[in-house]
Amino acid sequence: MINAILENQLIGNLTKAFGRSPLQKNRLHESDAELIRLPERPGQLLAVTIDTLEEEIAYGLYTDPIQVGWMAVLINLSDLAAVGASPLGLVISTTFAENSTDEFRHRVMQGIQQACTTANTFVLGGDTNFGKYTSLTGCALGLVDECMAKTRVGSQSGDQLFASGPLGAGNAFALAQFSPVPEACKTAVTFQPRARRQESAIMAKFASACIDSSDGVIAAVDQLMRLNNLGFVIECAWDNILSTSAWHLCQTTQTPPWLMLAGYHGEFELIFTIPAPKVTAFLTAAQQANWRPVHLGHAVPNPVFTLETAGQQVQIDSARIRNLFIEVGGNIQAYLHGMLSLGNAYKLDSLH
Amino acid sequence: MINAILENQLIGNLTKAFGRSPLQKNRLHESDAELIRLPERPGQLLAVTIDTLEEEIAYGLYTDPIQVGWMAVLINLSDLAAVGASPLGLVISTTFAENSTDEFRHRVMQGIQQACTTANTFVLGGDTNFGKYTSLTGCALGLVDECMAKTRVGSQSGDQLFASGPLGAGNAFALAQFSPVPEACKTAVTFQPRARRQESAIMAKFASACIDSSDGVIAAVDQLMRLNNLGFVIECAWDNILSTSAWHLCQTTQTPPWLMLAGYHGEFELIFTIPAPKVTAFLTAAQQANWRPVHLGHAVPNPVFTLETAGQQVQIDSARIRNLFIEVGGNIQAYLHGMLSLGNAYKLDSLH
Numbered sequence: 001m002i003n004a005i006l007e008n009q010l011i012g013n014l015t016k017a018f019g020r021s022p023l024q025k026n027r028l029h030e031s032d033a034e035l036i037r038l039p040e041r042p043g044q045l046l047a048v049t050i051d052t053l054e055e056e057i058a059y060g061l062y063t064d065p066i067q068v069g070w071m072a073v074l075i076n077l078s079d080l081a082a083v084g085a086s087p088l089g090l091v092i093s094t095t096f097a098e099n100s101t102d103e104f105r106h107r108v109m110q111g112i113q114q115a116c117t118t119a120n121t122f123v124l125g126g127d128t129n130f131g132k133y134t135s136l137t138g139c140a141l142g143l144v145d146e147c148m149a150k151t152r153v154g155s156q157s158g159d160q161l162f163a164s165g166p167l168g169a170g171n172a173f174a175l176a177q178f179s180p181v182p183e184a185c186k187t188a189v190t191f192q193p194r195a196r197r198q199e200s201a202i203m204a205k206f207a208s209a210c211i212d213s214s215d216g217v218i219a220a221v222d223q224l225m226r227l228n229n230l231g232f233v234i235e236c237a238w239d240n241i242l243s244t245s246a247w248h249l250c251q252t253t254q255t256p257p258w259l260m261l262a263g264y265h266g267e268f269e270l271i272f273t274i275p276a277p278k279v280t281a282f283l284t285a286a287q288q289a290n291w292r293p294v295h296l297g298h299a300v301p302n303p304v305f306t307l308e309t310a311g312q313q314v315q316i317d318s319a320r321i322r323n324l325f326i327e328v329g330g331n332i333q334a335y336l337h338g339m340l341s342l343g344n345a346y347k348l349d350s351l352h
Numbered sequence: 353m354i355n356a357i358l359e360n361q362l363i364g365n366l367t368k369a370f371g372r373s374p375l376q377k378n379r380l381h382e383s384d385a386e387l388i389r390l391p392e393r394p395g396q397l398l399a400v401t402i403d404t405l406e407e408e409i410a411y412g413l414y415t416d417p418i419q420v421g422w423m424a425v426l427i428n429l430s431d432l433a434a435v436g437a438s439p440l441g442l443v444i445s446t447t448f449a450e451n452s453t454d455e456f457r458h459r460v461m462q463g464i465q466q467a468c469t470t471a472n473t474f475v476l477g478g479d480t481n482f483g484k485y486t487s488l489t490g491c492a493l494g495l496v497d498e499c500m501a502k503t504r505v506g507s508q509s510g511d512q513l514f515a516s517g518p519l520g521a522g523n524a525f526a527l528a529q530f531s532p533v534p535e536a537c538k539t540a541v542t543f544q545p546r547a548r549r550q551e552s553a554i555m556a557k558f559a560s561a562c563i564d565s566s567d568g569v570i571a572a573v574d575q576l577m578r579l580n581n582l583g584f585v586i587e588c589a590w591d592n593i594l595s596t597s598a599w600h601l602c603q604t605t606q607t608p609p610w611l612m613l614a615g616y617h618g619e620f621e622l623i624f625t626i627p628a629p630k631v632t633a634f635l636t637a638a639q640q641a642n643w644r645p646v647h648l649g650h651a652v653p654n655p656v657f658t659l660e661t662a663g664q665q666v667q668i669d670s671a672r673i674r675n676l677f678i679e680v681g682g683n684i685q686a687y688l689h690g691m692l693s694l695g696n697a698y699k700l701d702s703l704h
Contacts, residue, residue: 011480017465021441021474034477036440041393050443050491051479088388089373091402093489105366113369122373125386127403128363133484137445139402139491
């Protein structure tokens with residue numbers, strides 16, 4: 001079932017010859033960050049994750065060098081948050097385009113530093129190269145008590161599905177860059193997500209599984225569905241679950257709101273399941289920390305993905321949604337067009 | 353003094369705004385891998401390093417996908433060996449060229465796995481992307497007792513300089529690819545270095561400082577010179593210190609042997625200093641492990657870099673040698689030409 005997703009298939013296929021460390025707790029696909037037992041230190045895990053920022057720069061989605069640096073840090077810290085780990089720091093390898101200016105390079109570094117300062121963490125080291133294109137690879141390290149470490153596995157039917165915050169800011173930003181929206185909309189939509197570290201510490205005490213929404217909400221929930229062999233119902237109370245910028249963009253441009261969950265440019269929130277008996281305690285702990293998690297829906301026994309509004313239920317083929325970007329060869333306009341077609345096919349546009 | 357090297361200057365300049373983690377033991381430039389104290393675990397350090405393999409692929413130096421995968425692992429494990437750390441494993445982010453074949457991609461992965469198996473370590477996780485060019489970024493993690501951790505700092509005048517093995521294989525390989533040498537030479541020169549893990553464990557018990565020769569021997573010794581504010585004499589007994597392939601290439605093509613130390617494509621040996629009173633014990637320990645370290649020279653009080661043969665001493669400006677690749681804008685032919693000119697200027701060709 002996991003291999004219905006082309007990206008999972010590709011990764012599984014490429015890495016099938018790899019041995020697996022006896023120190024590693026999680027299996028392939030099962031965790032946002034790798035969880036490694038430290039010899040002679042029972043009960044504590046090292047969390048490590050590596051992520052390259054390249055496509056978003058190559059496609060012209062991130063053009064502000066501050067944003068480029070910020071996101072290179074954020075994509076990795078978000079993975080640590082999803083497993084419940086506290087960051088030790090990051091190492092970052094930067095390849096600058098040969099024709100990049102000194103100012104561009106310094107502003108990328110500024111963005112890196114700003115993201116680290118905001119998250120109260122540090123760049124520990126790195127590597128600097130020059131090449132044809134700019135790309136950044138970050139690797140974040142963290143520690144987590146084994147009893148608190150979260151993976152994507154553990155959700156049960158009846159669990160309640162939550163997000164760490166309002167959704168859709170990533171897709172709203174991408175849509176504002178790549179589709180013909182009014183200039184006022186474009187400039188109103190900014191994107192500077194934060195790693196959900198404080199939220200992660202609370203989430204980890206209650207959740208049965210967690211994943212970040214780096215590839216969008218539908219991809220995240222679909223992955224939980226496949227790994228846990230159950231289904232999910234997302235309750236689409238749009239004005240409640242969407243971020244202000246995403247909801248505003250939908251209303252002013254007549255964009256179907258489901259696209260804010262379906263698009264591939266995620267918002268880096270945590271998406272997690274809480275067993276029903278723990279929901280009250282979880283919400284109380286969240287409230288005490290002035291955190292308002294967003295209730296998204298619940299897990300059901302059958303492995304079916306359902307979007308629900310007050311009036312309607314629609315079952316979606318989330319694999320098709322996830323595979324579309326690869327199937328159109330990464331062409332942005334074909335992707336947007338294909339998503340709208342899928343929406344028509346599933347009658348998703350009626351989910352208002 | 354450290355900033356006389358353009359690469360050091362660039363890195364220092366780009367990272368000057370970065371904060372430094374209170375957990376970090378080493379300062380900038382001081383270590384092949386970052387050394388991080390683990391909270392609640394006094395006496396043990398986490399070693400972490402990140403390195404991107406891109407230029408060697410872009411320049412056509414590595415064309416065999418097995419070698420590409422192997423080297424992506426090796427460049428990182430070599431940094432762990434230089435600080436005396438035992439590997440926990442690696443995470444690797446791979447960007448494949450969009451026009452790469454399925455076979456190419458699988459063979460890169462095979463090379464990664466072979467390097468890991470040989471070093472008795474594991475790929476813990478990764479990230480897979482597609483872009484215009486193939487590049488791989490590895491990040492290796494290891495553990496080392498704080499009392500055994502090595503940095504590049506600690507050499508004293510009178511220390512003896514050693515290499516973990518014969519030198520020049522990296523530059524011999526590069527020269528065979530990029531200069532008009534007989535076909536028999538080209539195919540005779542292979543390059544598949546190994547991370548010096550066993551040697552590292554012995555080295556760490558005796559050495560005052562260590563660095564790997566990833567950028568060549570002269571760059572490595574020059575960096576030790578700058579960080580420790582002293583000089584080095586390298587005793588150029590060529591047939592003793594050069595690897596069989598490097599020495600053979602020099603003899604059959606009349607290549608001046610000093611180029612095997614000076615070129616930028618290193619051999620990934622460990623270069624380290626042993627305090628004179630510990631040399632006998634070190635050599636005994638090495639012999640017991642069937643390891644024959646190569647004696648290279650010694651440290652002297654004045655920060656001058658000297659190459660010495662039986663008949664002659666030549667002082668070299670190692671900063672000029674190190675800076676040349678950047679100064680010629682990374683043009684390989686200009687670099688080779690420039691190196692030969694420097695050799696003439698310093699009368700290095702007489703060092704037979």
